[in-house]
Amino acid sequence: MIAKHMQNVLGQLNDIEKFSFVDGPGNRFVIFLQGCNFNCKVCHNPYTINDCIDCAICVEPCPENALFVTANLNIELKQELCTNCDICIQVCPYDSTPLSRTVTVEEMIAQIIPVAPFISGVTVSGGEATLQADFLIALFSAIKAEPKLAHLTTFIDSNGSASLKVWERLLEFTDGTMIDLKAFDAGLHRELTEFDNELVLNSIRYLWERERLYELRLLIIPTQNDKQADLIRTARWIAKLDRDIRIKLIAYRQNGVRAEFLFDEADKAKMDWIAEIFRNEGLSRIELVY
Amino acid sequence: MQMSEMKRRVKGIITDPNLSFHQRRHYLAALAEESLPYPSLTKEAEQALADGVINDLFEGPAPYRARxxxxxxxxxxxxxxxxxxxxxxxxxxxxxxxxxxxxxxxxxxxxxxxxxxxxxxxxxxxxxxxxxxxxxxxxxxxxxxxxxxxxxxxxxxxxxxxxxxxxxxxxxxxxxxxxxxxxxxxxxxxxxxxxxxxxxxxxxxxxxxxxxxNHPMMVENLGEDYAAVSCYNSLKIAGGSHTLVRLNLKEVVLRHKADLESFFTTTLPHYAELNAELMEARIRYLVEEAKFYENDFLAKEGLIRLERFSAMYGIYGLAEAVNLLLEKNNIEGRYGHDDYANQVSYRITRSIAKFVEQRPMPYCEGYHGRAVLHSQSGIDIDIEVSAGTRIPIGDEPDMFNHIAAVAPHHELFVAGVSDIFKVEDTAKRNPMAMVDIIRGAFRQGMRDFTFNIASNGFVRVTGYLVRKSDLEQYKTDGSRINSTVFASGSEDNSHMSQRKPKRVLTIERQPVRS
Missing domain, CATH: 1.25.40 (Serine Threonine Protein Phosphatase 5, Tetratricopeptide repeat)
Known part of the structure; x- marks a missing residue:
């Protein structure tokens, strides 16, 4: 059971999506949390990386005057005026957004209930979801406790950087995970994400051992992590763990990526070539997304 | 019709290079039927028919076979x-x-x-x-x-x-x-x-x-022996529908001069009855004059039975009707997007359903002596009026809100609704997501629907399929598939291609060949 003091824990939300076909098995309700500990060069939604510092740079450019500064010098949004034009996100110099807000577990549950008949489960993504582990535990345990949501599975989409202690707490309420592996090579991982991959590799192994690794995701970035030798080593490490792991090879796309980190996009020929490398190492469940 | 006009139209059909032999013969027969007078109607019904407030979907003035x-x-x-x-x-x-x-x-x-x-x-x-x-x-x-x-x-x-x-x-x-x-x-x-x-x-x-x-829902209304036919019309097997007449709700609202409340007490019931009158006249002609059910071999051999038949009472243009009605009353709101607008739409369909349920209809023993209500999915001459109870093309909210907005209509339309949901291409990699949505939609009381995926090679408007390539080709070469002719018109008239995933209109007879 969940401790009493955790029932009131707040989440820092970026956005929700009621129907998603790409975040785990079946149709899913997806919660995107704000804040990430990685700083991936190729992040497709960099405005989810940092928390808002209320600098107010975005207030003036808002064409709808939907943003204002409160007496406490916080930035707040008048939801009814916002047209989702995203100009505030474009002008933010800190990879954040004034649209992020705190939410209670109760509010999330109330939003999921009407959607529940249409979905297989809930996925929390980000940002990096595991940075808000207490919120995840409170949310997932509330989902499991609510009779109208009892049929739903709970999934986490993560960069894999959580420690095993965090995973141990999460797994009590988590049915599956999708983990990104940005690079198997330690140096390359650091270069791409500003973070070591030791914890990531440990997480993948740990989750696999506990049968909670639904899918491993590899973003293929031309000239960055697409060298044959690196890919073979990556494939061998995965194959040694389990040849039947579900692997999604995702072609890098430029949309959303910060201008200083634009690379060429991966085409079908490249992706087919990489899939072949993985298959040659005995991996059987390869899906290509491009 | 003047004889000279008749000759001109016969010649037009005979010399149309885009029509096959069978298509030409079909239109010639329709033209011959058109030379007969319409079954007798009241002056008001005649006017409403002439103005397009009610219509018979070009079945012809002298029905000689069930629709x-x-x-x-x-x-x-x-x-x-x-x-x-x-x-x-x-x-x-x-x-x-x-x-x-x-x-x-x-x-x-x-x-x-x-x-x-x-x-x-x-x-x-x-x-x-x-x-x-x-x-x-x-x-x-x-x-x-x-x-x-x-x-x-x-x-x-x-x-x-x-x-x-x-x-x-x-x-x-x-x-x-x-x-x-x-x-x-x-x-x-x-x-x-x-x-x-x-x-x-x-x-x-x-x-x-x-x-x-939604099979259990259909069985509850029609019994085990039913089927969906043509443009998703659910009817009884060994029976069917004598006719399909439809009420253009947008035109009804355009003729309404007073407040919101009186729309429900006077204008709507008035035109609802005229549509029923049109239906009754057509049924009587088919059964009593043409004596279809006495002569056709299907009836003689028991493969169809008059007591399994009813008639379809169609409505369309609900979206425009709701939006115009609110506009006239200076109320903000848009069908499919605002709760108040949706509530007005439910009130309209419930009023019509109640009317149809209370209005006796001859030779409709297939549905306890009443017509069956149908959300009619449109034909290619419909301009700036949406099919049935659908949210206008290009104006659909996200899928969840789309389902939530239209689902309350479905239980009323025993003879079919045929909503269409546009679906992102990403669904292709996760078909179980669609299974989740189908199950959920039926749990929420939806009766029937289709998905439209952006990238398959078909265009759909309402009821039937036409290949996109056929559509392109028809404009220059003519087409082997009969219904492409109809879809060609719908594509031009109602911007079907704007729908992110696509669909083509249903029409069962090229209405006008002038």
């Missing part, structure tokens, strides 16, 4: 037919052969049958000793024959809810052959396996078929 006929093909295969000089079918080959023969003899507005039978059920007695390969090969030839002999998008079969070898083979053939004909509805209940629905979903991704039907 939608659902022969009892099981009975036909079991007994054979004296008229067709066919003995009872003893094996699959004989069954398929007999069916192809009778299909050409079933009357309809288009001259092609709107119903081919629930093929997984009617063929079941003949497949026990047929291997999977044989079944596939025989059905494949049958499928190709249907498409080539009956080139009309309204030709319709049903499968499900039971998971069968025949049903699975039909879905496989659909994915392989990518034919326009036949259209398919897939009946689903709680016992239908997820895996079978998934098979159907993957077929939708390839061919934009089948349509999905």
């Amino acid at each position: 939608y006929i659902l022969p009892d093909y099981s009975l036909f295969l079991k007994n054979g037919s004296e008229h067709l000089e066919l003995a009872a079918a003893k094996n699959l080959d004989e069954a398929l052969n007999s069916l192809l023969i009778i299909y050409t003899q079933v009357p309809s507005i288009t001259a092609f049958p709107v119903y081919l039978g629930d093929l997984d059920k009617i063929l079941a007695p003949y497949v026990d000793d047929v291997s999977d390969d044989e079944l596939y090969n025989k059905l494949k030839l049958f499928w190709i024959a249907i498409d080539r002999i009956l080139p009309d998008g309204f030709v319709h079969t049903n499968i499900g809810p039971e998971d069968t070898r025949i049903g699975r083979t039909i879905l496989r053939l659909e994915r392989e052959l990518l034919q326009v004909v036949p259209n398919i509805s897939f009946k689903i209940d709680d016992a239908t396996p997820d895996d079978y629905i998934k098979d159907a979903v993957e077929t939708v991704f390839k061919s934009a078929k089948p349509h999905f039907i």
Whole structure:
């Protein structure tokens, strides 16, 4: 059971999506949390990386005057005026957004209930979801406790950087995970994400051992992590763990990526070539997304 | 019609290079029917008909065959037919052969049958000793024959809810052959396996078929022996619908001069009755003057029975009606997006449903002496008016809100609704997501609907399929498929291509050939 003091824990939300076909098995309700500990060069939604510092740079450019500064010098949004034009996100110099807000577990549950008949489960993504582990535990345990949501599975989409202690707490309420592996090579991982991959590799192994690794995701970035030798080593490490792991090879796309980190996009020929490398190492469940 | 005008139109049809021989003959027959006077109507009904507030979907002024006929093909295969000089079918080959023969003899507005039978059920007695390969090969030839002999998008079969070898083979053939004909509805209940629905979903991704039907809901209203035919009209097997007349709700609102409340107490009931009057006049002509049910061999051999028939009371243009009604009353709101607007829409459909349920209709014993309500999916001459109860193309909210907005209408429309949901291409990699949505939609009381996926090669507006390539080609070369003619008009008139995933309009007779 969940401790009493955790029932009131707040989440820092970026956005929700009621129907998603790409975040785990079946149709899913997806919660995107704000804040990430990685700083991936190729992040497709960099405005989810940092928390808002209320600098107010975005207030003036808002064409709808939907943003204002409160007496406490916080930035707040008048939801009814916002047209989702995203100009505030474009002008933010800190990879954040004034649209992020705190939410209670109760509010999330109330939003999921009407959607529940249409979905297989809930996925929390980000940002990096595991940075808000207490919120995840409170949310997932509330989902499991609510009779109208009892049929739903709970999934986490993560960069894999959580420690095993965090995973141990999460797994009590988590049915599956999708983990990104940005690079198997330690140096390359650091270069791409500003973070070591030791914890990531440990997480993948740990989750696999506990049968909670639904899918491993590899973003293929031309000239960055697409060298044959690196890919073979990556494939061998995965194959040694389990040849039947579900692997999604995702072609890098430029949309959303910060201008200083634009690379060429991966085409079908490249992706087919990489899939072949993985298959040659005995991996059987390869899906290509491009 | 003046004789000179008649001659001009006959000549126009005969010399139209885009029409095949059969199409020309069909339009010539329609023109001959048009030379007769319309069944007698009150002055008010005549005016409403002339103004397009009510209309008969160009069935013609002198109906001589029921609009939608659902022969009892099981009975036909079991007994054979004296008229067709066919003995009872003893094996699959004989069954398929007999069916192809009778299909050409079933009357309809288009001259092609709107119903081919629930093929997984009617063929079941003949497949026990047929291997999977044989079944596939025989059905494949049958499928190709249907498409080539009956080139009309309204030709319709049903499968499900039971998971069968025949049903699975039909879905496989659909994915392989990518034919326009036949259209398919897939009946689903709680016992239908997820895996079978998934098979159907993957077929939708390839061919934009089948349509999905809430089987328990249909059974509750129509009994076990029903089917969805033509442009998703649910009717009784061994019966059907004499006619389909429809009320243009947008035009009704345009004629309303007072406040919101009086729309429900005066204007709407007035035009609702005129539509019923039109329906009654047409039914009486068909049954009492043309004596269709006394003369046709289907009736004589018991393959259709008058007591299984009703008539379809259609409505369309709900979206425009709601928006205009609110605008007239200076209320902000838009159908499909604002709760108040949606509530007004439910009030309109409930008022009409109540009217139809209270209005006796002759020769409608198939539905306790009443017409069956239908959300009519539009034809190609409809301009700036949305199909049935649909949210206008391009104005649909996200899928969840779309379902939530339209679902409350569905229980009222016993004869079918046929909503369409646009679906992102990403669904293709996750068909189980669609299975989740289908189950959820039926749990929320939806009756029938279709998905539209952006990237398959078909365009759909309302009821039938047309290949996008056919549509392009028709404008220059003419088309082998009858209904492409109709879709061509709808594409031009209502910006169908704006719908992110697409669909083509349903119409059963080219209305005007001037």
